[in-house]
Amino acid sequence: MGLTARIRTRDGWAVGHAVVTLTDASGAQVLRAEADPEGAVHDSTALAPGAYTVIVTAVGHAPAAASALVTASGRAEVGTVTLARQGGTELPPPGRWTVDPAHSTVGAVARHLGISSVRGRFTGFAATVDIAEGDVGRSRMEAVIRADSIDTGNEARDAHLRSADFLDVAAHPEITYRSTGLTAAGPDRWTVHGELALRGIVRPVDLDLALLGSGDDPWGGTRVAFRATAELRREDFAMHYNQVLQAGIAAIGTTLRVELDIQAVRGDAVPSV
Template sequence: MYTSHEAAHTSRPAEPGGPAGRRGLRALIRTKDGWPVRQAVVTVTDLTGQQVVRAEADADGVGSTGPLAPGTYTVVVTAAGYAPAAMTAIATASGAAELGTVVLARQGGTDLPPPGVWTLDPAHCTIAATAQHLGLSTVRGRFTEFGGRIEIGPSPETSAVAADIVAASIDTGNGMRDDHLRSPDFLNAAAYRMISYRSTGLTPAGTDRWIVHGTLTLAGVARPVDLDLAYLGTGPDPWGGLRAAFRAETELRREDFAMTYNQVVRAGVNLIGATLKVQLDIQAVQGVSLP
């Protein structure tokens, strides 16, 4: 169902730029949090249903047309990922029709973060990995040094992720085990200091969920790795900034990254499982630096 809005139709003085200096229909298209919807399309039809004009919003979320013939029109505002909004507009004798602010609600999920660069906040992020031990229990570890950025595009599919992790920062709570994990048997942290991930694309996977396609470079080996990503929401922080939260996970096969070290402790049972479950809890701050 379309949402009905009453259109404002205030006359304004003639402005330069349009035919005879006259202004047409104008609307500010925003999310419920006040961010511009840059990819929005404004379609104007007359009372017979005939399309009169169609315009795309600019980078500030402003949709505008040339002057309209005086009369009543139906205006529909659409954008990928948002529920459409329909309203009535009345063009004055000067050809102007002011709609004011049109708020679009995201369809089937939480409103996405505004486009731009977002920086990972390591103090409020966790990058963890879990491996099976002796076929009975799990060993959990995490990386304590990393950084990265998320570039939110006008649509989710145009967004990108880049992250770098210091391999030697692995911490499982056991010094001897951590030293072994840093050795050439596993991370080979002396030869390959950084673990890196670069996204190559996103595919929708449900409400507030996407599959992030990318390349993981680990211990000198690069392999395609997909992340199952969930968006948790956006909100202000106590320092005047804006933060977005995400959760992602994937499963890696150790042999894909030349980590074939193992020991058979009894018939058919290895000391370490063949796969690793990786879980990421991410909090990113809007902008290129932390507060």
């Protein structure tokens, strides 16, 4: 007896917070049940044979309706009900995601001599993303970067960047970022609000974040990919060093563009592959 159903997103993820309501031909509610963490609904309420309407709702998703026929056994098997996320793009399932350093890049770009760019990256970092259930705006991200892991492909330049003129790694070995909020900026884009601690100075920094996709990987895990960018002013973090050329052009630009290409694995551990 009762009702069974599975609630999924378009990408096949379970919607564990969904609420299923069953109404009869007159529109009266005869059953209300909540999906379990796997998106499954199993309710043993005795139902009279006949036609019913199933309405499925979940925070952050558009409502969906389906028809259900209760047989003489008093059972209705609805099957899979698919919910579309409000805003269009499906999100990865909620929970902890751990950034995979082997398949991620934390980079920065600076203007050089006013005519070209110098690119660098940090090779030592760790980060986690906690995707909130229901209200994605409550999601959080934390990252710790080893300041001395800067690599621009030039040893002399890297040594200078590690000095007190720039990163001052002896006094401030870690760069940290902690998000404080998230607002939608499009169907698959968000603005991450957070605080960056660099050289012992904490400043608010927003990231422009784009969701690239998610799915299973060859090692039995589930992955999600993001790309994020931000602009930093060096003077905000007391990096005032510069060399002015004869033409009045600064050797190094006053701003840095941060570029993040991130893969994260569902859970607390990353496979060693």
